[in-house]
Amino acid sequence: MKKGVVWVLGAISVVALAVSLYWIFVVLPIVSREQTGFSQKIFYFHMPAAIISFVAFMVTFIASILFLAKKDFKYDILAYSSAEIGLVFGVVLMIFGITWDKLAWGVWWTWDPRLVTYLILLFLFGAYFFLRSMVSERMKQARFAAVFGIIAALDVPVSFFSTRLIKNVLHPVIFSREGFGLDMNMTIALLLAFAGMTALYVLMLMLKLKVEHMMEDVHVLKDMIESRRD
Amino acid sequence: MTAIRQGWAILRKDLLLEMRSKEVFTSQFLFVVMAMVIFYFAFSPNIKNLTTVGAGMLWVAITFTSLLGLNRSFVHEKDEECLDGLLLCPVDRATIFAAKFIGNFFFLTTLEVIAVPIFAFFFLTGTFLPNLGWFLLILLLGNVGICGVGTLLATISMNTRARDLLLPVLFLPVMVPVIIPMVLATNYIFTQGESMSELSVWLYTMAIFDIMYVVAGYVLYDFVIGD
Amino acid sequence: MNQDKLALDVRSVSKMFGRRQILTDISFTLKTGEFLLIVGPNGAGKTTLLKILATLLSPGSGDAFVSGFSVKKNPTKVRERIGFISHNHLLYRDLTTYENLKFYGEMYGVKDLDARIDELLNMVELNHRRYDTVRNFSRGMFQRLAIARALLHKPEIMFLDEPHTGLDPHAVDILDGMMRDMSSTTTFVMVTHHIESTLSLGTQALILDEGKIQYCSDTGIDLERFRSIYGKVCGRGIEHDCD
Numbered sequence: 160m161k162k163g164v165v166w167v168l169g170a171i172s173v174v175a176l177a178v179s180l181y182w183i184f185v186v187l188p189i190v191s192r193e194q195t196g197f198s199q200k201i202f203y204f205h206m207p208a209a210i211i212s213f214v215a216f217m218v219t220f221i222a223s224i225l226f227l228a229k230k231d232f233k234y235d236i237l238a239y240s241s242a243e244i245g246l247v248f249g250v251v252l253m254i255f256g257i258t259w260d261k262l263a264w265g266v267w268w269t270w271d272p273r274l275v276t277y278l279i280l281l282f283l284f285g286a287y288f289f290l291r292s293m294v295s296e297r298m299k300q301a302r303f304a305a306v307f308g309i310i311a312a313l314d315v316p317v318s319f320f321s322t323r324l325i326k327n328v329l330h331p332v333i334f335s336r337e338g339f340g341l342d343m344n345m346t347i348a349l350l351l352a353f354a355g356m357t358a359l360y361v362l363m364l365m366l367k368l369k370v371e372h373m374m375e376d377v378h379v380l381k382d383m384i385e386s387r388r389d
Numbered sequence: 390m391t392a393i394r395q396g397w398a399i400l401r402k403d404l405l406l407e408m409r410s411k412e413v414f415t416s417q418f419l420f421v422v423m424a425m426v427i428f429y430f431a432f433s434p435n436i437k438n439l440t441t442v443g444a445g446m447l448w449v450a451i452t453f454t455s456l457l458g459l460n461r462s463f464v465h466e467k468d469e470e471c472l473d474g475l476l477l478c479p480v481d482r483a484t485i486f487a488a489k490f491i492g493n494f495f496f497l498t499t500l501e502v503i504a505v506p507i508f509a510f511f512f513l514t515g516t517f518l519p520n521l522g523w524f525l526l527i528l529l530l531g532n533v534g535i536c537g538v539g540t541l542l543a544t545i546s547m548n549t550r551a552r553d554l555l556l557p558v559l560f561l562p563v564m565v566p567v568i569i570p571m572v573l574a575t576n577y578i579f580t581q582g583e584s585m586s587e588l589s590v591w592l593y594t595m596a597i598f599d600i601m602y603v604v605a606g607y608v609l610y611d612f613v614i615g616d
Numbered sequence: 617m618n619q620d621k622l623a624l625d626v627r628s629v630s631k632m633f634g635r636r637q638i639l640t641d642i643s644f645t646l647k648t649g650e651f652l653l654i655v656g657p658n659g660a661g662k663t664t665l666l667k668i669l670a671t672l673l674s675p676g677s678g679d680a681f682v683s684g685f686s687v688k689k690n691p692t693k694v695r696e697r698i699g700f701i702s703h704n705h706l707l708y709r710d711l712t713t714y715e716n717l718k719f720y721g722e723m724y725g726v727k728d729l730d731a732r733i734d735e736l737l738n739m740v741e742l743n744h745r746r747y748d749t750v751r752n753f754s755r756g757m758f759q760r761l762a763i764a765r766a767l768l769h770k771p772e773i774m775f776l777d778e779p780h781t782g783l784d785p786h787a788v789d790i791l792d793g794m795m796r797d798m799s800s801t802t803t804f805v806m807v808t809h810h811i812e813s814t815l816s817l818g819t820q821a822l823i824l825d826e827g828k829i830q831y832c833s834d835t836g837i838d839l840e841r842f843r844s845i846y847g848k849v850c851g852r853g854i855e856h857d858c859d
Contacts, residue, residue, distance in 0.1 A: 227612055282562035289558055293549040296633060298676075303545050306609045307559060310538065313601055314566055317594070382636055391725060398722035402708065402715075409710045409749075465708060473672055474706030474765070478723035479695040615672065 168362040175355030179203060182348035198262030203345075205255045207353040208248050209277075211360045213315070215245025216284065218364075220312035223305035232375070235301035238308055239291065240367040244360060246284050253277060276315070283311040392484045399475070399488035404495070406465050413461045413496065417454050421504045424450040425511055439512045444576035447508055448568055451501065452535065456560065458496050459539040460546075460553040462489055467547060476615050486540060486610035490603070493536040501528060513579065520578045523588060527574050530595040534567040537602035544613050570594040622681070623648045623773055623803040624669065629678035631664055631827075638664045639827045641678070645834075646820060648772075651795075651804040655811050655858050656824035657850055662807040663777055665824065669805065670700050670775050683772055696724070699771030701779045705762040709751040713742055713761060716750060717768060724769035736764040740790055756784035763791060774798070776806040780814075792817075809857040811846070825849045 183203050222238035225231075256274060261267050268274070290307055294300040407413055428446045429439070436442060466472040475485065505528070509517075517524055539560060546555035574591035624646035631639040639661045646652050654662050667673040669680055671691040679686050685693040707716050714733065721729040737743040740760035745753070750761065759782070766774065779791055795804060795817060808814050815821075815837075823831040823845055831845040843854055850858035 227609075279562055279565050282565075286558050286562055290545070290549065290555065293551040293555055295550065298632075299548065302612045303549070306541070306612050307545065309609065310541075310563060310602075310605055313605065314563055317566060317597060317601065394725065395723050398719055402711070402719045405715065406708060406710050465710075468709060470704040471706055471708055473700075473702075473704065474720070475723075476672060477670060477695060477698075477700050477706075478720065479692045479725075480723055481692070 165362065165365065168358045168365070172355045172358035172362060175351050175358065179348050179351035179355060182344065182351060187344050187348060198259055201255050201259045201262075203348045203352045204356075205252065205259065206349065207356040208252045208255065210353070211356050212245045212248035212252060215241045215248060215360065215364075216280070216312055216315065219245065219284075219308050223308035223312075226301060226305045227309075230298075232297070232301060233372075235305065236368060236371045236375070238305065239288075240364060240371055242284050242287055242308065244363050244367065246281065246288075247363075248356075248360070249277065249281050249284070253281065280311075280315055283314060287311055392481060392487075395478070395480045396484050396488040396491075399480075399485060400492050400495075403462070403465070403488070403492045407496065413458050414500065417457050417496075417500050418503065420457060421450050421454045421500065422507060424453070425508060429511065440514055440516070440579050441576075443508075443512050443579045444572045446512065447505070447575060448531070448572050450504075450508070451497075451531070452561075452564060452568060454500065454504075455497055455535045455539060456557055458500075459493060459536075459543040459560070460556055462493055462496075462540070463543055463547040472615075482611040482614050483607050485614060486606050489544075490536055490540045490606065493540055494532055497532050497536060498529075501532070516580070517578050524575070524578050526592065527571060527578070527595070530592065530599055531567070531571045533599040534571075534595060534602055535564065537599060537606050538563055541602075541606040541610060541613065544610070548613065567595060567598045570598075621648060622646065623650065623683060624652075624805070625681040625684075626669070627678050627680065629665070629668060629675045629680055631661070631668060631673065631676040633664075637827055639668075639676075642827075642829060643678075644822065644829065644832050646803065646805070648803055649800070651799055651817055651819045652806070653811070653814060653818035653821045654805065654807045654824060655809075655821065655846065655850075656830075657858055659826075660824040661827040662824055666775050666777050666805065666807050670698055671695055672700075696769070697772045699766035699769070699774045700777075701762055701766045701774070702777040703781050705758040706765065707750050707758065707761060710749055712747050712749050713737070714746050716761065717764060720765050721768050726769050732768060733764075736767060739794070740764045754784075755782055756787040759783050759787045760790055763794060767794070771802070773803040773805065776804065776808075778807055778809060780808070780810055811854050811858060815854070823849055 183200050187200075218241040219238045222234045222241065226234035226238060256277070257267055260269055260271075260274075287304060287307055291300055291304050294303055425446065428450070432439060432442055432446070439446075463472075466475060539556075542559045542563065543556055546553065546559060549555050570591040574588055574595070577588055577591075622645050624644070626642055626644050629639060629642045630637070642665060654665065656662050664673060668675050668687065669682060671687050671694050675688065679688050681687075682694045683697045685697070687694050708719070711719065717733045717736070718729065721733065726732055734743070737746060740763055742757065742760055742764070745757070750758065753761070759779075774795075780788060783791065798804075799817070804817075806814065806818075819836060820833045821831065821837045821842055822829060822833070823842070830849050831842060833842070846854050846858065850856070852858075
């Protein structure tokens with residue numbers, strides 16, 4: 160991996176996130192759209208984080224299929240690395256979401272379809288890692304995880320649809336049929352945050368992959384040393 | 390032809406083993422009836438008409454009971470490594486999935502044939518009877534979903550260190566999106582009575598899940614059974 | 617390349633469990649009708665090799681052809697042609713003798729199944745226990761029934777994983793008799809500890825150690841070389857088990 164790429168990605172994410180913070184808190188006025196008020200500012204980090212975590216789980220889905228097709232461990236490493244980062248984004252997102260709930264609607268938890276979908280998603284990928292920890296044979300671990308990763312990812316779009324069946328939708332719809340519900344400055348802040356988070360995800364994934372590949376090498380060396388000792 | 394003969398042989402063997410020991414059915418039956426009794430004492434102090442929470446009670450009882458059966462469906466194979474004997478046979482892994490899936494479906498349905506009337510006798514008034522057909526359809530779709538993904542996940546968990554402990558961890562989050570439309574649709578039938586307009590959305594959702602899970606199980610089974 | 621005459625054609629098979637190398641670059645061939653003995657110390661990878669040939673494990677890399685069919689690409693064709701006997705009897709405890717054989721017979725698509733079951737039960741002397749559930753069988757009876765189970769579909773190649781372990785003398789007689797009777801028509805591959813008692817059966821031999829082939833005969837066992845390599849690998853003479 161080229162060191163330059165890491166620095167560039169790091170710089171992009173730091174600068175973009177910093178500028179977007181400036182935009183969110185300094186440039187943008189406090190909007191009083193409906194009853195949202197100041198808490199609405201969570202949105203600019205909330206929505207990109209949501210999209211990134213979905214992307215991360217889709218990467219896991221595709222990498223899982225590729226692993227089953229090719230039986231190459233690099234796809235397995237990609238699958239669980241991306242899932243882990245997706246889970247981190249997901250947990251942060253949940254904290255954002257719950258805070259927003261409390262500030263905007265006065266309750267910590269609502270049975271909003273997206274919240275429910277997300278909760279299920281977090282449990283699914285939590286189970287994914289629990290499953291991995293329960294299998295020690297490397298090939299079997301990767302195969303089982305890939306199968307479960309595929310099922311978990313298949314669950315996401317449909318579970319989103321099925322939770323929509325619950326009435327009482329509180330979640331604001333940003334992209335409605337009437338058009339884009341944001342003005343120029345809001346769009347800039349959102350896009351900056353999105354660019355920053357995307358760079359952050361790619362950076363984290365690259366570093367994570369590097370670490371995991373090194374770990375694999377370490378284990379191979381460890382086993383070689385052990386078998387010498389026997 | 391070969392696949393049908395082999396699938397039937399596996400299915401018949403599993404039925405024979407269960408008929409001889411009756412261990413799964415007995416424990417499931419006790420579990421499901423005891424769950425109903427506990428539900429009664431949990432809900433009756435605050436809720437006048439238990440029909441309003443009937444759908445929830447029914448599906449919680451069935452989902453958790455099904456876990457017992459799914460876990461047991463591989464115990465016979467794990468004893469004495471019989472699974473190796475099965476895997477040595479010239480049989481498609483997908484055929485094993487199909488046979489195990491149908492077997493689990495049969496066991497769960499048999500349980501419901503006895504448990505659901507008891508449930509109705511305890512908690513329901515006659516309001517759902519005009520829609521009995523729809524109710525049976527929901528049960529059928531629910532069973533297909535539970536057994537489709539359950540057979541696949543039970544095979545995975547039996548092959549891990551955690552054995553049967555892992556199944557609930559994998560199975561429940563995967564099932565939640567199916568349980569939601571199941572409960573909503575059943576609730577609709579228990580409490581609404583007449584208009585069936587909203588029912589179709591839930592039935593479609595369940596059908597989509599069912600197809601997805603059964604196909605996924607059939608296609609992916611080769612990767613989870615054996616070495 | 618006349619592959620059809622080869623019972624086994626193993627081409628640089630390697631296998632790892634986790635990150636541990638179990639088999640390294642195993643290659644050998646075996647002609648139809650031969651009797652191959654596989655010996656080696658514990659953990660040499662003998663059982664793993666046998667399981668790969670029997671399609672119970674997939675080869676990590678390389679491929680093996682059993683009766684001309686690849687264990688990777690055509691496992692079902694391989695499974696139709698092989699029989700497998702291990703220390704596990706692979707029988708369902710709550711089924712009767714007859715039901716166990718009937719189940720496996722149907723899985724293999726055996727023709728005239730009932731007649732075949734009669735024949736086998738007579739051979740392993742279990743006809744009088746035909747309708748008993750096997751739960752209460754003695755170990756020897758389990759093993760005899762396991763032999764019948766493995767022979768149901770008249771396999772071309774028999775894989776045996778330490779079949780003598782834990783057998784009573786009666787079952788040993790039946791097993792040895794079966795192997796002698798069938799050795800003219802069937803290829804045998806046997807993993808064994810008791811090398812001295814089985815050496816008379818073998819026509820070829822293979823010594824494995826740490827996942828590598830140390831000795832592999834191709835035109836009959838060269839007893840001198842076999843003894844010396846066995847001594848080196850197992851640390852004792854062939855009158856002792858290699859453990």
